[in-house]
Amino acid sequence: MKVSIRLPKFHRTFLYVIWSVLSITGLYFAYTQDWKMYDPTIWTTYTLKLHGISASLMLILIGSLIPIHIQLSLETKRNLKSGIPMLITMFILAFSGIALYYSGESWMATAKMLHIWMGIFVIIFLPIHIIIGRKRKKIIK
Numbered sequence: 001m002k003v004s005i006r007l008p009k010f011h012r013t014f015l016y017v018i019w020s021v022l023s024i025t026g027l028y029f030a031y032t033q034d035w036k037m038y039d040p041t042i043w044t045t046y047t048l049k050l051h052g053i054s055a056s057l058m059l060i061l062i063g064s065l066i067p068i069h070i071q072l073s074l075e076t077k078r079n080l081k082s083g084i085p086m087l088i089t090m091f092i093l094a095f096s097g098i099a100l101y102y103s104g105e106s107w108m109a110t111a112k113m114l115h116i117w118m119g120i121f122v123i124i125f126l127p128i129h130i131i132i133g134r135k136r137k138k139i140i141k
Helices: 008-033 042-076 080-102 105-140
Strands: none
Touching: 008 042, 008 105, 042 080, 080 105
């Protein structure tokens, strides 16, 4: 039985939709609340809630990548130079997101900046990871 590292279309589409919502809500919240320092509105409250729900779904989706996508990539040593940093970044985002709510005041500013910059990194780097993987697949054939 031949198993592909590439995600099934439904899985891939769901991942892209959740990643897009997560990215847009995260950027919006960081821009309005951290960089521009606007007063919070009902819109920013709902944006943050949507960001949290999307983050929860993204954690489930990342977990769903482990049994096939990540495991096969590690075994075949495919796209590791961008895949391992992606995995580490997702780990940092998950724990910095938790730290935003549950860490003490002394860690709050550090957790916030780490979370924002790692989020921006993922927004830029995930498409690169995907492009590298697709080009590499074409080379291997």
